[in-house]
Amino acid sequence: xxxxxxxxLLFSLNTFxxxxxxxxxxxxxxxxxxxxxxxxxxxLQNGFISVEADVxxxxxxxxxxxxxxxxxxxxxxxxxxxxxxxxxxxxxxQVYRGYAGPFYLMIDCKTEARTTYRSIRNLIAKFxxxxxxxxxxxxxxFLSGNRPVQEMVSEGYSxxxxxxxxxxLGKGYSSELMPVISDHFRNWSTWxxxxxxxxxxxxxxxxxxxxxxxxxxxxxxxxxxxHEETWTALLExxxxxxxxxxxxxxxxxxxxxxx
Numbered sequence: 001x002x003x004x005x006x007x008x009l010l011f012s013l014n015t016f017x018x019x020x021x022x023x024x025x026x027x028x029x030x031x032x033x034x035x036x037x038x039x040x041x042x043x044l045q046n047g048f049i050s051v052e053a054d055v056x057x058x059x060x061x062x063x064x065x066x067x068x069x070x071x072x073x074x075x076x077x078x079x080x081x082x083x084x085x086x087x088x089x090x091x092x093x094q095v096y097r098g099y100a101g102p103f104y105l106m107i108d109c110k111t112e113a114r115t116t117y118r119s120i121r122n123l124i125a126k127f128x129x130x131x132x133x134x135x136x137x138x139x140x141x142f143l144s145g146n147r148p149v150q151e152m153v154s155e156g157y158s159x160x161x162x163x164x165x166x167x168x169l170g171k172g173y174s175s176e177l178m179p180v181i182s183d184h185f186r187n188w189s190t191w192x193x194x195x196x197x198x199x200x201x202x203x204x205x206x207x208x209x210x211x212x213x214x215x216x217x218x219x220x221x222x223x224x225x226x227h228e229e230t231w232t233a234l235l236e237x238x239x240x241x242x243x244x245x246x247x248x249x250x251x252x253x254x255x256x257x258x259x
Contacts, residue, residue, distance in 0.1 A: 025047045027241060029106075032245070039074075043247060049101060049102070052108060053080055054108045056116075063075055064079050076107070081124065081126075084127075085129055104241075124159070143163060162178045165183060166183050182222060227246075231244075
């Protein structure tokens, strides 16, 4: 039965390689990826190296949904963990064959922090290939939303990281434990993306970028004006992840500019 499941996943996802003309984009983050027609597959087909899934713990099950999930809500295991695990086995330990960088899975916890974290940790234990260890990290899994930060810090890094906030900078959290710093775009800029950004806005963002990068972490800003002018400005400022709902458009933009 496991063999049939594995073959089904390979057939449905395919193995993504450079030889197929696909160039993974290290700056591409799929916002609310689970809301796509084909979650994960759409992101992979567009070369994204980071995806986001909202998760609810309900009756012992981890279900993917933005709001309170109904009975038909897919599970985290089926939608993300099992397919990624199958890709690692098919692609010699890489999500994209030939791409040595990590793939990021951000799990946005919508239910109580501690119990949701414990359930996620127990579930991921079924897929040891997904857990970073001994310098090998094909998939970086990190929690956003309701996170038991102090509990995770006190336990030490065990393969699941934390999505940090700017006020976490300077607290000594390692980039292994806290690989990404995220914040609302409006906390750093009032720019609507329709004209040139002000120098003050750019300097604020660049200052944040410098602080994040000084700790070896990556920066993601959410709720950005989601089009090329903003993408260009944020990338030039040094923002690491472009948080987008427009996968094909960002793929074409990054491919065209080889960013």
